[in-house]
């Protein structure tokens with residue numbers, strides 16, 4: 069997780085589009101986070117490129133989730149959490165997976181998009197918002213995004229360079245030792261296709277994403293166009309969007325206490341500490357004592 073210089077470019081015409089709505093807070097001249105993030109400022113008009121109506125820059129945070137998630141698992145293990153893997157068809161089945169073999173006192177339902185289909189939950193207001201990205205080795209040294217594109221209402225342009233990870237490779241048989249920095253890669257996005265379950269990357273969209281990112285940030289390709297991009301892989305993810313926002317709520321399903329915590333759409337990482345804290349309080353309320361979480 070690292071701090072990164074960030075620029076957000078706004079086009080008034082994107083207000084109301086799928087991407088513009090997703091970026092709504094970023095489009096504001098005075099967003100809620102302006103006094104939270106360091107170095108927030110509006111860019112002067114003369115620094116704006118063609119078609120851009122306003123822009124802000126600030127220092128933001130970028131998480132390399134490929135490193136962050138295993139780290140979270142290691143923190144849980146350190147604190148005595150027992151992991152069990154399995155697929156449940158009904159939420160109540162989770163109660164029987166407790167490592168003590170006794171039924172669990174309470175289930176926290178964090179099944180994301182699956183809450184639309186999971187037995188006992190079946191929340192029809194949970195839908196996917198498909199995102200497609202291209203991961204490249206190039207390093208533009210900033211994070212940047214635009215509020216919309218001319219390629220489609222639900223397409224987006226954003227660049228996020230992820231923090232590098234350390235690697236140490238030892239091969240004793242040949243006495244080779246390599247130490248170094250494994251690049252976190254740079255994420256080029258994207259789109260916000262609500263209702264699409266398509267899990268495969270669309271090659272045409274990948275080209276559009278790369279072109280838009282190269283135009284937005286010429287430093288990405290040293291001004292040389294998308295042929296200068298070194299592609300690591302293409303990716304698709306489905307954001308677990310819920311129409312009325314995340315559901316963090318107590319429930320009782322077939323006699324079993326449940327705390328729901330799903331539907332965090334495209335902001336599950338940034339809202340995770342607050343949302344987890346809210347869920348923890350609900351768990352304490354439901355159990356009537358302080359849970360060991």
Ligand SMILES: Cc1cc2nc3c(=O)[nH]c(=O)nc-3n(C[C@H](O)[C@H](O)[C@H](O)COP(=O)(O)OP(=O)(O)OC[C@H]3O[C@@H](n4cnc5c(N)ncnc54)[C@H](O)[C@@H]3O)c2cc1C
Pocket residue numbers: 154155156157178179180181182183186198199200201258304305306307308329330331332333334335336337338339
């Ligand atoms: C392209 C893209 C870009 C994004 N960018 C950002 C960003 O910049 N910032 C940000 O904060 N967020 C971002 N997000 C959103 C973020 O990834 C999600 O909000 C977050 O991952 C949701 O986490 P979750 O734990 O609620 O759900 P998930 O990560 O979907 O986890 C649900 C878990 O439940 C398990 N599960 C489901 N059903 C069952 C079952 N029946 N039995 C057993 N296990 C089950 C699944 O295997 C999975 O492990 C982005 C998402 C995408 C796709």
